[in-house]
Amino acid sequence: MSKVIAIANQKGGVGKTTTAVNLSAYLGEMGKKVLVVDVDPQGNCTSGLGLSRRRIVKSVYHSLIEQVPLKEVIMPSGFTNLDLVPSTIDLAGAEIELVTALSRESKLRRALEPVRGNYSYVLIDCPPSLGLLTVNALTAADSVLVPIQCEFYALEGLGQLMNTIRLVQSHLNPSLELEGVVLTMFDGRTNLSIQVVEEVKKYFREKVFNTIIPRNVRLSEAPSHGLPIGGYDAKSRGAEVYRELAKEVIERGEKR
Amino acid sequence: MSKVIAIANQKGGVGKTTTAVNLSAYLGEMGKKVLVVDVDPQGNCTSGLGLSRRRIVKSVYHSLIEQVPLKEVIMPSGFTNLDLVPSTIDLAGAEIELVTALSRESKLRRALEPVRGNYSYVLIDCPPSLGLLTVNALTAADSVLVPIQCEFYALEGLGQLMNTIRLVQSHLNPSLELEGVVLTMFDGRTNLSIQVVEEVKKYFREKVFNTIIPRNVRLSEAPSHGLPIGGYDAKSRGAEVYRELAKEVIERGEKR
């Protein structure tokens, strides 16, 4: 039984990649077989796991645009139970190339079909936009996990994101659910953070994960070493909370 | 004599909107007539200046897609010498609508032609992507200002951004220059910030603005009040540095 979760929010810099890298690494450590798919042309998820984009020959671009089987693109990440579908700079042109392709929104879903059964979780890291790459991820996914930064601008875009999810549900993927909302970069010293948490809890209620991710400099240092937080500083607050989040994702999945 | 500056970086959350709002507001306070154009479908620049998107009837979308003259879309921001071309949610569909339009990359440049002479500066806030909205902004601009967050992932995307600028220079806008690079969210307590500053200075040399923007919570609180930092807390460190940046932008412009 495998679950495909898209990690999406068109607001930039809210912690999508940081969540994709660290959540997938901890799910792997807890014995789950995990595939993380990087559909962001920036490729931060790929480099956050320590892989140099220059070394990569085939990427998610080739599966989306040239129908190369995903099996040929998947590579080991080097971390326990964690495989990666890397992104490279080719992906930057994919959104325009997809516009005129047949069933352009379902390319990723079709590519994942033959391999998803090999994993308990497939996590998809999305770019900061609601274009065809994110729509492909939402069409391929069983659910969507939304990181929300504890800042004012991050609240603004939620309406648009929920609109897009509803559009995908009615036209492309009726079974798409909201996995939940994860509050990120929480800074208890500021009123702003506290106000955002209250707003988000009012709107999303039980869909808000109990685990709140605080601002923690170790989380932003880890990618420069190409390591998930557990490999960089397992005793840090950042590592603790992402371990808790992984447990909560597993528990919530079992309750359904 | 007017100068059009695009504020662009496809990495999300690096301070594009914060720079657009506060730099334009201070240039206005210093007696320059300024127009700020919000081409991000999220519309953070519009709401950061206190305008409610629901009240807005015509936006940049109508000028790009329906050729409505920009004069009919421009509205006063409520701040000294500062006008705004607002963004609304319609813009979310513009990228796909633009793909098949004639001379799709030059829509914004043509729309700005008749009005740019009324302003000393036109600043364009871009979304976190290198799609057709950002390409429109780069085609319309005389120069591009790149905010770079002092974090690892923010360094990664620079190559792609410079590639896109070069492509625009060779195919769409030969006179496009690099206005400069502004380092943002600098946190002197972390080695990471210091390393990023060194890397960026090595690569961009004299193109790096002397003014470095520190992380300052007042900057993230101001948008929730719909005010530029000068209106929210003029004595804060955030206000000081954006005032300094405005002076530096003016001085650099005069030296050329």
Ligand SMILES: Nc1ncnc2c1ncn2[C@@H]1O[C@H](COP(=O)(O)OP(=O)(O)OP(=O)(O)O)[C@@H](O)[C@H]1O
């Ligand atoms: N909890 C945290 N504490 C401190 N820094 C963080 C935290 N989460 C993420 N960061 C840092 O903040 C920046 C933005 O995070 P990240 O890149 O994961 O966001 P994103 O949503 O994937 O961005 P984009 O929209 O560009 O894809 C990164 O430099 C990252 O290292």
Ligand SMILES: Nc1ncnc2c1ncn2[C@@H]1O[C@H](COP(=O)(O)OP(=O)(O)OP(=O)(O)O)[C@@H](O)[C@H]1O
């Ligand atoms: N110097 C700063 N200190 C503290 N917070 C800041 C600073 N600059 C920006 N912020 C906050 O960080 C977040 C990201 O900044 P901003 O929205 O301006 O970036 P952006 O590049 O425009 O994002 P996007 O890619 O989504 O358009 C916002 O919540 C903003 O209020």
Ligand SMILES: [Mg+2]
């Ligand atoms: Mg990311």
Ligand SMILES: [Mg+2]
């Ligand atoms: Mg912005």
